[in-house]
Amino acid sequence: MNPTMAAARAGLRRGVIELRNTFTNAQDLWNYFFPTVVLLVTMFFMRGATVPGTSFSLGARTMPSALGMGLAFGGLIGLSQQLIVDREDGTLLRAKATPNGMLGYLIGKIVMLSAVALIGLVLQLTPGLFFLDGLRLTDAGAWLTMAWVVPLGLVATLPLGAVIGSLIENPRNMGLVVLPTFGLIALSGIFYPINDYPGWLQAVAQAFPVYWLGLGMRSALLPDGMATVELGHSWRHLETLGVLGLWAVLGLALAPVVLRRMARRESGSRVTARREKAMQRAM
Amino acid sequence: MTAVKLSGVVETPHPPDEDLVLDVRDLRMRYGTTDVLHGVDLTARRGEVLALLGPNGAGKTTTIEILEGFRMRSAGEVRVLGVDPGRGDERWRARMGVVLQSWRDHGKWRVRDVLAHLGDFYAPYGTDRIRRPWPVDDLLDSVGLTAQAQKRVHQLSGGQRRRLDVAVGIVGRPELLFLDEPTVGFDPAARREFHELVHRLADLDETTILLTTHDLDEAEKLADRILILAGGRIVADGSPDELARRVAGDAEIRWTRAGERFVHSAADATGFVRDLLHQHGDEVQELEVRRASLEDAYMALVYEEESGVRTGRAARVWQGSDR
Numbered sequence: 001m002n003p004t005m006a007a008a009r010a011g012l013r014r015g016v017i018e019l020r021n022t023f024t025n026a027q028d029l030w031n032y033f034f035p036t037v038v039l040l041v042t043m044f045f046m047r048g049a050t051v052p053g054t055s056f057s058l059g060a061r062t063m064p065s066a067l068g069m070g071l072a073f074g075g076l077i078g079l080s081q082q083l084i085v086d087r088e089d090g091t092l093l094r095a096k097a098t099p100n101g102m103l104g105y106l107i108g109k110i111v112m113l114s115a116v117a118l119i120g121l122v123l124q125l126t127p128g129l130f131f132l133d134g135l136r137l138t139d140a141g142a143w144l145t146m147a148w149v150v151p152l153g154l155v156a157t158l159p160l161g162a163v164i165g166s167l168i169e170n171p172r173n174m175g176l177v178v179l180p181t182f183g184l185i186a187l188s189g190i191f192y193p194i195n196d197y198p199g200w201l202q203a204v205a206q207a208f209p210v211y212w213l214g215l216g217m218r219s220a221l222l223p224d225g226m227a228t229v230e231l232g233h234s235w236r237h238l239e240t241l242g243v244l245g246l247w248a249v250l251g252l253a254l255a256p257v258v259l260r261r262m263a264r265r266e267s268g269s270r271v272t273a274r275r276e277k278a279m280q281r282a283m
Numbered sequence: 284m285t286a287v288k289l290s291g292v293v294e295t296p297h298p299p300d301e302d303l304v305l306d307v308r309d310l311r312m313r314y315g316t317t318d319v320l321h322g323v324d325l326t327a328r329r330g331e332v333l334a335l336l337g338p339n340g341a342g343k344t345t346t347i348e349i350l351e352g353f354r355m356r357s358a359g360e361v362r363v364l365g366v367d368p369g370r371g372d373e374r375w376r377a378r379m380g381v382v383l384q385s386w387r388d389h390g391k392w393r394v395r396d397v398l399a400h401l402g403d404f405y406a407p408y409g410t411d412r413i414r415r416p417w418p419v420d421d422l423l424d425s426v427g428l429t430a431q432a433q434k435r436v437h438q439l440s441g442g443q444r445r446r447l448d449v450a451v452g453i454v455g456r457p458e459l460l461f462l463d464e465p466t467v468g469f470d471p472a473a474r475r476e477f478h479e480l481v482h483r484l485a486d487l488d489e490t491t492i493l494l495t496t497h498d499l500d501e502a503e504k505l506a507d508r509i510l511i512l513a514g515g516r517i518v519a520d521g522s523p524d525e526l527a528r529r530v531a532g533d534a535e536i537r538w539t540r541a542g543e544r545f546v547h548s549a550a551d552a553t554g555f556v557r558d559l560l561h562q563h564g565d566e567v568q569e570l571e572v573r574r575a576s577l578e579d580a581y582m583a584l585v586y587e588e589e590s591g592v593r594t595g596r597a598a599r600v601w602q603g604s605d606r
Contacts, residue, residue, distance in 0.1 A: 091389060093386075268463065
């Protein structure tokens with residue numbers, strides 16, 4: 001077999017093994033259920049509230065938005081966190097010491113994180129079936145829309161996550177990414193429509209993938225009438241495709257360069273140095 | 284060394300190139316304005332076990348990382364398996380194994396899964412002579428982890444974890460293996476098993492091994508040749524025995540005669556003892572001859588390098604070594 005194919009297949013298996021490993025420890029299991037718990041609590045506090053100007057349940061509007069946010073969060077933060085941790089414990093250097101190991105490593109991560117994102121999606125969606133009215137869960141069109149929004153969202157955010165993870169070496173600096181991401185989420189109309197925001201804030205929100213992922217998921221799961229509450233009174237599928245597509249292209253162009261640069265600098269002494277730093281932190 | 288000497292066959296003074304697994308000439312490394320390596324020369328032939336010794340900060344790690352292709356050098360000619368490590372491709376990578384010091388990776392994985400998975404990458408690089416990867420069950424058995432095959436890596440003890448690192452290092456049946464302080468954290472039994480494994484790799488599979496260690500006893504047991512790196516250059520290169528002999532020609536002789544203790548140093552210990560016995564015969568008791576150990580040689584060489592004294596015993600080694 002040709003070595004690249006062998007590595008790609010090994011990467012696929014790697015993703016499956018890593019996914020299986022996430023079911024075997026409390027931390028990872030908690031990470032699966034935590035967003036669902038948060039979402040349920042949010043729904044509880046939103047009970048009875050409606051989307052301004054309509055009689056539609058605010059909770060039912062928030063649900064798909066939150067799913068979009070989860071995808072963006074999983075892609076951006078999930079992969080960058082994994083890269084930072086894997087660099088510290090030597091997994092990445094191990095991949096570098098293995099023929100075509102980096103390719104296998106990346107494929108493995110993409111498979112694993114995509115699967116984790118989908119599982120998270122299902123886990124968050126399930127309670128919605130019982131508590132929320134108005135979601136178009138039985139509509140084939142809804143699933144068709146999700147079938148392009150979800151993969152596109154992952155392709156738009158995973159490479160960016162790889163770039164972020166390559167640039168940040170110290171796990172403590174993860175806050176530099178997580179905090180702005182939370183800010184962005186607040187801006188992006190996940191929990192409340194942003195129609196009343198000043199124009200420049202709306203522009204900022206629309207420059208990033210989070211807003212469009214939220215919008216895309218709403219367009220899939222909400223009744224068509226709800227489009228009137230959105231900016232431009234439309235689901236703007238073409239724009240969604242355009243902006244997410246642009247981020248995907250940008251990420252896919254940048255990620256290999258940044259990843260390669262980061263990987264080139266990896267060596268045993270760097271892993272050792274990081275380990276010593278980590279031990280100092282732990283003391 | 285596994286070379287079999289046939290009578291009538293003259294040993295070639297310069298081995299043919301394909302037998303030189305490591306060929307380093309005048310390797311230099313500079314970080315900013317600090318020179319870490321000032322012209323390192325070393326070679327290794329197929330199946331040879333080399334121990335690289337030296338105090339911390341002497342440049343061992345830098346040297347090994349350059350050879351592994353993980354670090355670019357400042358200057359010098361370097362060939363590893365016939366390839367410049369700065370330009371090594373994946374095929375080249377597949378022919379070597381690397382065991383580093385501080386690996387904590389794949390903690391959530393089962394031991395067997397790690398080895399099977401990493402082995403998969405080597406499958407396309409198998410040849411008729413070398414089947415890759417090493418079958419997982421054999422490999423587990425070789426490093427003594429059969430009982431731990433289903434355990435999660437983070438549940439392993441320090442020594443077991445280290446053996447897993449070694450297993451990963453050899454899963455691709457490397458022609459060249461780098462071992463960075465491989466036996467730290469091993470108990471004596473595990474250490475002995477590991478030494479047997481190294482011998483087996485070198486003798487049966489003709490694996491060339493470059494290892495670093497602070498354990499001189501281990502270096503003496505494992506290595507065909509010892510290189511001492513101090514102050515950024517190789518200050519000695521030879522078999523453990525040669526080094527010990529060259530550094531301290533003087534052996535120490537102790538004996539008792541008529542209840543009295545005597546100590547004497549002599550370059551020709553055998554001659555001295557012959558005279559002693561000839562002179563005093565049965566009166567000599569508790570005779571003990573202690574030749575300079577590798578540790579003595581190491582201490583002398585490193586001390587002289589670090590204190591800048593190049594005149595004493597080390598100079599003799601320097602001139603005497605066949606570099």
